Amino acid sequence: MNTKYIDLINQTYYFPQEEFRLGDNGLEFHGIDLMALVEQYGAPLKFTYLPKISENINLAKKWFADAIEKNNYKGSYNYCYCTKSSHFKHVLNEALKNDIHIETSSAFDIDIVESLKKTGKVTDKTYVICNGFKRDRYIENIARLINNGHENCIPIIDNYEEIELLSDNIEGHFNVGIRIASEEEPKFEFYTSRLGIGYKNIIPFYEEQIKNNERVDLKMLHFFINTGIRDTAYYWNELVKCLKVYVRLKKICPSLDSLNIGGGFPIKNSLHFEYDYQYMINEILNQINITCAEAEMPVPNIFTEFGSFTVGESGGAIYEILYQKQQNDREKWNMINSSFITTLPDTWAISKRFIMLAINRWNDEYERVLLGGLTCDSDDYYNSEQNMAAIYLPKFRKEKPLYIGFFNTGAYQETIGGFGGLQHCLIPSPKHILIDRDKNNKITTKLFSEQQTSEQLLNILGYEH
Incomplete structure (x- = not known):
């Protein structure tokens, strides 16, 4: 027995x-x-x-490299670490050994970035993607980073006031992204994410605040859904809606060249855990290829912001x-x-x-x-x-x-x-x-x-x- x-x-x-x-x-x-x-x-x-942090980063890089080759994808891939998952110095030091980029979510994150720049862990070539709802301290810190020469800092616009707030603090030209306010799962307590700008409002927002603003270029469209990257009808439906917005925006915005698909890779929570990472990446790039080919436009460079996947395991x-x-x-x-x-x-x-x-x-x-x-x-x-x-x-x-x-x-x-x-x-x-x-x-x-x-x-x- x-x-x-x-x-x-x-x-x-x-x-x-x-x-x-x-x-x-x-x-x-x-x-x-x-x-x-x-x-x-x-x-x-x-x-x-x-060592598990570096291992997972390099696994994801390899999966994307293989998918880019398989799908003959013409854009580049950039791995960003979502710092809110763990801000500890030992985590960032390990992650940054692997030629990655940073995604921030609040004002003090920028102080961490500046500390890492002093030690050479972060350079001016490192992308700093600034998410989150931005108010005075966060705006000031982002502006300071850009004013000090960090051109690869890209604030992701989360509300209608942020372009003006950034313009008042940044001395010259700067690049931005726009976050899509995705629709939540049907079983969720509300319909639309509080983060970002609604699908229908993105084109009007671009035309009103960015298109004729000589100091600002739109470089990135940001897409993330709360359930993460999973093989469900809901995820693929939201991705297709995002790609439709990207295509419409690209037609009137030549500077747009990047799509940020956020984070959301699951991590192992059971000894029964099964997830086909390679399949999901292949299919995402395939969907982007198809959509851009139909619209007769180049595919975007891909950014991801993996947090739990980077450090969780x-x-x-x-x-x-x-x-x-x-x-x-x-x-x-x-x-x-x-x-x-x-x-x-x-x-x-x-x-x-x-x-x-x-x-x-x-x-x-x-x-x-x-x-x-x-x-x-x-x-x-x-x-x-x-x-x-x-x-x-x-x-x-x-x-x-x-x-x-x-x-x-x-x-x-x-x-x-x-x-x-x-x-x-x-x-x-x-x-x-x-x-x-x-x-x-x-x-x-x-x-x-x-x-x-x-x-x-x-x-x-x-x-x-």
Whole structure:
């Protein structure tokens, strides 16, 4: 009878997988002995495996290069990193090793860009695509970047006032893009995205504010839908509508030469995950080719703004099971030594699921459990896997510590959770480890931040010591 945790994993998934395998000491992630990491640094802890960032960037570049060759596509491809996914210096430094560009979303992003320029990580050739609703500080920072010679900074117009605001602050000529306010999925709470300018209003907006403005050239049309790049009738319908706008705009705007299809590549959220990235890219370029050929015009250069895809699969979190509470005949609560609300806020806010696996004790019998966090909040729990209606883990034994890992958590969790700030119920942020490989491909680890202390939290709250 197959009652061990390893039996459950083997009969449920194809295992091992590219990034996961079982070693002598327990689960390994990209060859990293996770129990050795726990033994060295303790738990709870978070980690970032930096080489995965470069790996995903270069995968996407290769997929686009292959699609460009297959479709005889005459435009270029530019990979941009969406900084709001993770603003950390170690993330940007790793990403920028790979000849990429930057997409920003707020005023302080420009300060980061300027800091990276000082160290040579960003140059004047780097595209800085400025999205988001822009007001005084953001406008001023964009203008400063352009006025200081960064011609490849392209503000993406999000509302009708931004051309005038930019013109008042930028000294000479500048380029802009326009974001399309795409229509949301039928099941969404509203019909049209609050971001950008509506399909029907883009041509009139161009003619009124840009066409006869000698200081401004329109270079880019920006398209993004909230569900991301997925093989659905909704996505293809919105893409076709976007291409129709591009064709109409290009006919009256010779300077328009780029189409930004945004971000939205999914990342692995289950060991059952399947997604044909190459097919999607091939089909997107094919649709653009067809539309532009029918209109007898050149195809646009392609920009993407991958955030989660860039950094998501580099991150992980490890917790220890502290205690088990039997609350009724069927429900066993395994209590972790941290909080889901504070360390993995997407599990609570949008019911997001990450890959979750036991780190050790794979040869022990398993049981069905619920996972609870330390806060006194009824929503601080995790109760099912992406492809399973429950969570199964090795049986709790007080004398045999059990560690569990959540994987592909590298996008958004730190910033949404308020890294370095107050946490719900004053649960401290766990320590954070950076994992890299040296020139001999040997794994190296470095402590990025210690677990928060009581003194740090009390200082934020204004208490004196």
